[in-house]
Amino acid sequence: MTAATLAAPSGVWRREVIAELKRTSRLPQFLLPTVLTPAAFFGLFSMAVARSPSPAYVAAMLAGYGVFAATGPALFGFGAGVAMEREQGLIELKRVSPMPAGAYVVAKLAATIMTTAIALILIDALALVAGVRLSAAIWARLTILHLAAAIPFALIGFGVGMRMSGKGAVAIANALFLGGSVLGGLWIPSSVLPGWMRTLGEVTPSYHLSQLARAIMGAETIGSPVAHAAAVAAITLAGAVWAWSGWRRSPA
Numbered sequence: 001m002t003a004a005t006l007a008a009p010s011g012v013w014r015r016e017v018i019a020e021l022k023r024t025s026r027l028p029q030f031l032l033p034t035v036l037t038p039a040a041f042f043g044l045f046s047m048a049v050a051r052s053p054s055p056a057y058v059a060a061m062l063a064g065y066g067v068f069a070a071t072g073p074a075l076f077g078f079g080a081g082v083a084m085e086r087e088q089g090l091i092e093l094k095r096v097s098p099m100p101a102g103a104y105v106v107a108k109l110a111a112t113i114m115t116t117a118i119a120l121i122l123i124d125a126l127a128l129v130a131g132v133r134l135s136a137a138i139w140a141r142l143t144i145l146h147l148a149a150a151i152p153f154a155l156i157g158f159g160v161g162m163r164m165s166g167k168g169a170v171a172i173a174n175a176l177f178l179g180g181s182v183l184g185g186l187w188i189p190s191s192v193l194p195g196w197m198r199t200l201g202e203v204t205p206s207y208h209l210s211q212l213a214r215a216i217m218g219a220e221t222i223g224s225p226v227a228h229a230a231a232v233a234a235i236t237l238a239g240a241v242w243a244w245s246g247w248r249r250s251p252a
């Protein structure tokens with residue numbers, strides 16, 4: 001790292017973000033599954049299984065699958081990815097370097113949002129093929145929500161990655177990924193799930209984010225958008241505390 005770079009903090013952040021984006025793009029074993037799986041599930045459950053689905057039905061399903069597109073990159077990129085880098089000593093190396101700790105997290109988040117954006121492009125393209133037509137304002141609000149959905153999952157994943165071994169973090173990420181998707185109503189609307197599953201789902205960010213997305217689409221929702229937004233804010237704050245305490249307590 002040059003003296004000029006050290007003298008310009010913004011340069012450190014920018015270089016770290018660019019390096020992480022390049023690294024992620026060179027990992028097809030991570031990029032392809034996290035990008036293709038949401039589109040494949042969306043096409044299967046929203047268009048293939050349902051016979052002659054209406055555009056309104058596909059649009060309502062799009063709300064949940066956009067959140068689903070953000071969960072994989074966030075939980076695996078932060079959870080499993082951070083745990084493996086910690087085991088390799090990379091995080092310890094970054095800690096003793098002059099690089100701000102926040103630059104590492106921001107770079108990871110930038111890579112997560114990039115991966116989520118690619119997955120969303122595929123899902124939105126399938127929705128257009130199915131006849132979904134939304135106004136530019138609704139598309140914009142929905143996209144912003146779906147991209148922002150990565151934040152609470154990333155914080156939760158980061159806390160896991162700073163506490164667990166690589167193998168353990170993969171297992172936890174899988175459990176949160178699949179469990180949150182089912183209980184949160186991302187694959188099947190929460191309104192058709194049994195009551196006990198909806199109750200469990202209410203503690204997941206997936207549930208509240210999908211309800212907010214459905215509200216943006218004008219689809220039927222459970223509860224008020226204000227309550228769901230407050231729940232997401234509370235979960236995000238708790239995730240931030242979980243992530244920060246994991247960073248502070250981890251020796252490497």
